[in-house]
Each structure stands twice: as structure tokens, then as C-alpha cells.
Amino acid sequence: MTDPAVGTLRVNGATLHYEVRGRGPLLLLIPGGTGGAASFDGIADDLAGAYTVATYDPRGMSRSTLDDPEAEQHVAEHAEDAFRLLDRLSPGEPARVFGASSGAIVAVHMLTTRPERVARVVAHEPPLVEVLPDAAEHRALVARVRETFRTQGLMPAMAVLAAGLSKDGGATAPEAGTGLPPRAAARAERTMADLPYFVGRIVPGFMTHAPDLSRLEALSDRLVLACGEDSRGELPHRATAFLAERLGTKLRYFPGGHIGLTTHPAAFGACLQKALCD
Known part of the structure; x- marks a missing residue:
């Protein structure tokens, strides 16, 4: 694993921690849940062979601190943070953006608000339930x-939350680190530390977000919607598949379920490479 270059960026109400690897056109990876930049450790080096790969901890998560820890969180503000990173790392040149789960909601919002800054978005299971x-x-x-x-x-x-997202309403909250690759399991402590913020701030602010469907229709040629092969019937999969049908775009399938990035990193990264180029 290559050590990335590490930086911080001051944004409105927060200080972001970000990491950069590789050379080439910029690829911004936006994590979901409580993953932070570290959730991409399993794929970032491979992607860095073709791209300048930027990862970061979203505001309030892990090493990205908030001025006001009790502040409500909004998709538009998180998207503006991502644009600030693009402006620092790739000024004037459109970037490719990948987002997972709540990070995919941010990526989709970026496309609809400032499409001139986004060459392509790959969105994996954004829970756009609206x-x-x-x-x-x-x-x-x-x-x-x-x-x-x-x-x-x-x-x-x-x-x-887990029951509401599941196929049958019977899921329970998973134990941190259970059944995960060693590198992912080692992040469990940080993930658990971020869970209160995720449940209390991100879930309410993001799962009630409604995308601009008319704008997405006009920009659908730059949007790749992806779902996990093992998550059919779950709420994020349902929302993503419905959106793909609504936009008339092909739904891609990536290995694993909603957290296939964590459970199947090598195969997931290979699918992402393909989705960025097709």
C-alpha cells in the first residue's frame, strides 16, 4: 500500500482531511456511512495507476472536524466541500467522481448543480428514497x-435503521468488524466512534434529500448508477434501480452488497475502473 500525500482544507464550518495518490486526471472518491478516506484503502492504489485519486473524510467524520459538532448536516454543504477539493486539486478541469451510499447522494447532487466540474459520476446505491x-x-x-x-x-x-433498509425488515445492527477483511476490521473502532454522528446527523439530512430529476435526465449520459449483486430488495438498491429506470439508463452491478467496497475490494475496484471508462 502506497502512503498518500495528506492535506487539510478549510471549508465553511469545518476542516477537511484529504489524501492524494497517483497521477493523471482527478478521481474523487466520496465515502458513505462512517467509512471516511480509509474505506478506499483497498482500491485506491490500483486506481492510482490511471488517476490522481483523492479521498477524504467528510465533514464531521474521523479527522475532518466541525466548528460546531451539533450542526445539522445538508447534502448541498457536503457537495460544496467536494467542489472545494476539486478546486484545490484540479482547478478548471472536470473530474471523475465516485460515491458510495450517502457519498453517492453527494456525487449525484454535484452533477446536477455544477455539471461543468464533473466529467462522470459513478454512484453506488445512493439511498435516494424520495x-x-x-x-x-x-x-x-x-x-x-x-x-x-x-x-x-x-x-x-x-x-x-438496519431493519428499515433490509429486504424483510428483520435485520439487526451489525457488529463492528464482523466478517470483514483484516484491514477493514481494523477500522472498526473509528467506525464505531463516528456512528452517533452518522445516525444523528447524516441519516436525517441525507435520506430525506430529493434529487433534481429533470436535471438528472438532461445529464444522464454522465451518470452511472450501480448496485450490489447481493443487495436486491434492500432499500438503497430499490431506490437506485427505480432511479435508473426513471432516467432510462442501464443499472450496473458490482460485487457484494451495499458495502461491497469493503467486503470485495479487489473485484469492486475492477468494476469501478470499467465504469469510469465505458
Whole structure:
């Protein structure tokens, strides 16, 4: 594994930690959940053979600190952070962007708001549940997660969220590090530390975000929507497949499930390489 160049970037209300590897056109990788830049350790070196690969911890996660730790989080502000990184690392040149889960929501928003800065977006299972016909049901899920977190704490709220995302409503919150490759398991402590922020700030702010569908239709030739081979029926997969059908675009399948990036890094990275070039 190559040691990346590490930097910090001051943005509105936060200081971002970012890492850069490789040479070539810029590829910005936006993590989902509580992964941070480290979630891309399994694929970044391979991608750096063809791209300048930039990874970062989103505001409030891991090493990217907030001025106000209690601040509400919004997709537009996270997208502006990503644009600030593009301006620093690739000024004036459109970049390729990959996002996973909540990071994919940010990537899609970037495409619709400043398409001149984005050459291609690959979005893996963005939980854009507002596009679904039963969106009201999922808004109610977000409200239950938030109330459970407030009244019962983190793990009960995680269980409510996991059940709502699953195929049959019967999932429970996973144990950190269970069944993961060693490098991913080693990140479990940091992941657990970020979970309260994710459940309390990211889930409410992101899962109620509605994309600009008319703009996406006009820009669909630059958008690749991808799902996990093993996540059919789960809520993020449903939302992504519905969006692909709505836009009339082909849905790509990547190995593993919603966290295939973590469980199948080599095969996932190979699929991403292909999606960036096709």
C-alpha cells in the first residue's frame, strides 16, 4: 500500500482531511456511512495507476472536524466541500467522481448543480428514497430512527435503521468488524466512534434529500448508477434501480452488497475502473 500525500482544507464550518495518490486526471472518491478516506484503502492504489485519486473524510467524520459538532448536516454543504477539493486539486478541469451510499447522494447532487466540474459520476446505491412511490413510508423510518436515537441510544437506533433498509425488515445492527477483511476490521473502532454522528446527523439530512430529476435526465449520459449483486430488495438498491429506470439508463452491478467496497475490494475496484471508462 502506497502512503498518500495528506492535506487539510478549510471549508465553511469545518476542516477537511484529504489524501492524494497517483497521477493523471482527478478521481474523487466520496465515502458513505462512517467509512471516511480509509474505506478506499483497498482500491485506491490500483486506481492510482490511471488517476490522481483523492479521498477524504467528510465533514464531521474521523479527522475532518466541525466548528460546531451539533450542526445539522445538508447534502448541498457536503457537495460544496467536494467542489472545494476539486478546486484545490484540479482547478478548471472536470473530474471523475465516485460515491458510495450517502457519498453517492453527494456525487449525484454535484452533477446536477455544477455539471461543468464533473466529467462522470459513478454512484453506488445512493439511498435516494424520495424518488420512490412509497417515499412517505421511508420518511417515517427516518423519523423513527431519530426518535429512537434520542430516547434509547445508538444501537437501538441502528437496529431500527438496519431493519428499515433490509429486504424483510428483520435485520439487526451489525457488529463492528464482523466478517470483514483484516484491514477493514481494523477500522472498526473509528467506525464505531463516528456512528452517533452518522445516525444523528447524516441519516436525517441525507435520506430525506430529493434529487433534481429533470436535471438528472438532461445529464444522464454522465451518470452511472450501480448496485450490489447481493443487495436486491434492500432499500438503497430499490431506490437506485427505480432511479435508473426513471432516467432510462442501464443499472450496473458490482460485487457484494451495499458495502461491497469493503467486503470485495479487489473485484469492486475492477468494476469501478470499467465504469469510469465505458
